[in-house]
Amino acid sequence: MQAYEAQRATQAAMSIASSLGLTAHYAAVLHNSNKLTLRLQPCDVLARVAPAAHQCAQLEVDIAQQLSEGGSPVAALKAPEVFVRDDYVVTLWTYYETVTPQAIPPADYARTLERLHAGMRRVELPTPHFTDRVSEAQTLVADHDRTPKLAGADRVFLAGTLDRLRGAVSDSGRPEQLLHGEPHPGNLLSTPTGPLFVDFETCCRGPIEFDLAHAPDEVGDQYPGVDHHLLRDCRTLVLAMITTWRWDRDDQFPDGHRLGIEWLGGLRDATAR
Structure with a gap:
């Protein structure tokens, strides 16, 4: 995303997190391309933000939820919903600290x-x-x-x-x-x-x-x-x-x-x- 888009997307994610009772005072950008990935702090939640016109967030959430319930090795959702704010869709996930920077065998x-x-x-x-x-x-x-x-x-x-x-x-x-x-x-x-x-x-x-x-x-x-x-x-x-x-x-x-x-x-x- 361009800088102005990333700023609006970040504000949308933080607003949604706050509405859910999560404390999100600032956000660190983990990845920025056509979609923005953020680490919200201090609640330590991972937010993925995409333009509402170019996304398939609901299918992603539905699949991840079924896989998680079945015990598959997938990251857990923080909230099993797709949130919409200011022309952006936001999904919230558990943030995981990396155990080791080395490649997985x-x-x-x-x-x-x-x-x-x-x-x-x-x-x-x-x-x-x-x-x-x-x-x-x-x-x-x-x-x-x-x-x-x-x-x-x-x-x-x-x-x-x-x-x-x-x-x-x-x-x-x-x-x-x-x-x-x-x-x-x-x-x-x-x-x-x-x-x-x-x-x-x-x-x-x-x-x-x-x-x-x-x-x-x-x-x-x-x-x-x-x-x-x-x-x-x-x-x-x-x-x-x-x-x-x-x-x-x-x-x-x-x-x-x-x-x-x-x-x-x-x-x-x-x-x-």
């Missing part, structure tokens, strides 16, 4: 993701398919107005890669289930109670390999029953998708343009292999 990462997947198989909510997310990327690539800095040859390359790998993953014949959607290391917290996943706004249905494509390579080696050929395709597909997001004129990911250039090169290398 691949075996622990894989076991935690396997437990999450087991819990997700018990969730019964209508959710998007992974191909819906690919379609969003394809639409973005095709829209010159939304991706004005994407060169013609790069646009053709991205469009072809997305289409080819979407078909390859869809036609794999692998079982599909509810997935986290983006279980990368930034969405897995090391807490005193063990690793916990956060951020369920990208949940979708698909093969487990689509989720594993977001995790470090060593995690896929530890996860049981993986189709490694499909995992390789999923990794390339995910790289094509996140590369596409970086070329969106409205993307606010930190240093996004540089990453878009860098990831395009990585994607060409991956498809060449």
Whole structure:
């Protein structure tokens, strides 16, 4: 978010927290892109704030609530509601201190993701398919107005890669289930109670390999029953998708343009292999 948007979003989160009897005198920004993540103090609550027009907070809360009730390794909600204030939606979560700055070992990462997947198989909510997310990327690539800095040859390359790998993953014949959607290391917290996943706004249905494509390579080696050929395709597909997001004129990911250039090169290398 731009500075003025972040200020309004922060005020909205603090106002909602105060209305619930939580003491929120100031807020520390933990992450700022298209959505703002705040640590409210001294109540020590984590607030996630997004523009009301571009969010799926209710689905995220519903999924997280069901997973938490089922004992899945997920961060707990502070309040199982979606709050709206001044054109922003706010969700409130438990804040967890990080136990160690070191990376979670691949075996622990894989076991935690396997437990999450087991819990997700018990969730019964209508959710998007992974191909819906690919379609969003394809639409973005095709829209010159939304991706004005994407060169013609790069646009053709991205469009072809997305289409080819979407078909390859869809036609794999692998079982599909509810997935986290983006279980990368930034969405897995090391807490005193063990690793916990956060951020369920990208949940979708698909093969487990689509989720594993977001995790470090060593995690896929530890996860049981993986189709490694499909995992390789999923990794390339995910790289094509996140590369596409970086070329969106409205993307606010930190240093996004540089990453878009860098990831395009990585994607060409991956498809060449």
